[in-house]
Amino acid sequence: MFQETTSGDRSMPAIALPDSTPSGSGETVRLMMFGSLPCVRQEIHHLHLKDYAEPNDWSRPLSTGRPNEVMVILTKRCRLG
DSSP states (O other): OOOOOOOTTOOOOOOOOOOSOOTTSOEEEEEEEEEOHHHHHHHHHHHHHTTSOOGGGBOOOEEOSSTTOEEEEEEEEEOOO
């Protein structure tokens, strides 16, 4: 589903993520957003207004190594059924 892309010497920083299958509490799902810092902040705000996620639930912006681009990650619980 996901393919690793290699473009030059750019590499993403390693991020420690929690175990995705804690006992009995469902799974986790991670959403990643890429863009300029002002656009990423605006979209986080829009998702907050739609009651999807609190702004503080997102990771701190991480540089992708590309000019004017950051990445943020949101980890949420997913309960099936």
